[in-house]
Amino acid sequence: MMYNTQKNNKLYAIIFCCLLTACQKPPVVVDDNSSKDTVVKSKPQQPEFNAEITPIALQQSSCDNRRCAEFSIAHLISNQKFIDQTLEQATLDLLKQKLDLRFVDETTANDLSTPNQGNSLSFNEQVQRCADAFFQLDQAFNQVNSNMHASFVIQVERQSHVGNLVTIVLKAHDFLGGAHASNGEYYFIFDLAKKQQLTLESILLPNQKNALKALLYTQFKDWVLAEKLADQVENYEQAWPFKVSHNFYFNEKGLVLQYNEYDIAPYAMGAPSFIIPYAQLEGILQPQFLPTQH
Structure with missing residues (x-):
């Protein structure tokens, strides 16, 4: 009789463990990417110039x-x-x-x-x-x-x-x-x-050379009057006519058009240059030559 009781107790214990296990929630699997190698996309390197x-x-x-x-x-x-x-x-x-x-x-x-x-x-x-x-x-x-x-x-x-x-x-x-x-x-x-x-043409958007010329001519006229080279710009241009310089470079402010001696002024005026700010060049300059902020 005692043997049967012990046998029944063991059976009850096994059933209880099975029921307890069945009621437990399955373990949550966490995908820990921190252990994996992270692939970082490197910025394209600028071409070398030595x-x-x-x-x-x-x-x-x-x-x-x-x-x-x-x-x-x-x-x-x-x-x-x-x-x-x-x-x-x-x-x-x-x-x-x-x-x-x-x-x-x-x-x-x-x-x-x-x-x-x-x-x-x-x-x-x-x-x-x-x-x-x-x-x-x-x-x-x-x-x-x-x-x-x-x-x-x-x-x-x-x-x-x-x-x-x-x-x-x-x-x-x-x-x-x-x-x-x-x-x-x-x-x-x-x-x-x-x-x-x-070249100057290669940095401009199509059909924008006249727009650049107009911006440059405005600065030219202001320069002639500010330097008191003539009372009327038209009179000055009879001796030193305006022309667009193809000698240029970029700096932090904008597009710089450089003239040399005797290009648009007498020797005493040296080598004038004019800076067209980037803000005025939107829609004129190719986008890749404009800074992200200006």
Whole structure:
């Protein structure tokens, strides 16, 4: 009898445990993503632009203690060949534009008269030919005035690298006789992704060149009157007509259009520039060239 009672008690205990287990809620499975590797999307890196700027080694004429002509040309060499070639072409164009070949020997004159694209000489060799022409010009000047110090200097400066855009400026200074020296700044903006130089037309929306011209002309008129260059802008433009500069760059304020000496003003006014604020360029400038906030 006692055996049956113990047996029944064990049976009741088993049934009770089964009922208790059945009444319990199933465990909640928590998906803990913290233990998994998180994939972070990295921002696209801007293309690399590595450049070295050095003066070109040239054979130069000797000078005495009284006078010494200066001829110095900087050369940019980078990991972007299309930029190097564009700047080399611009440098040669500046040199050939300035040098007066009437005072140069026939061989040097012929070398400098050959278009750059068809010239078999390297860039450094062509610059050396320009140096030869410069020193021949200097000798001609010396016969007129022994105290004259001729000079020709081109510097290359890396101005900025923002995103895909790299801005380089060539700064030229020369004195080749005359009343005064000449200075100029020439800006180049390169798109590293597209491997091309930006032009004024390429940064504008379609059919917006006249809109930009109108904004620029307003600043030009205000400048003429503020500088007291004339009582009437129309009278001033008879001698110095307005024109749109294709020499430009971007800064934190807007689009800068740079002029050089004698472009729109006499020498005494230097090299004027005008800044079109970004806020005025909405609907005119391609959206990718507008800052997110302005």
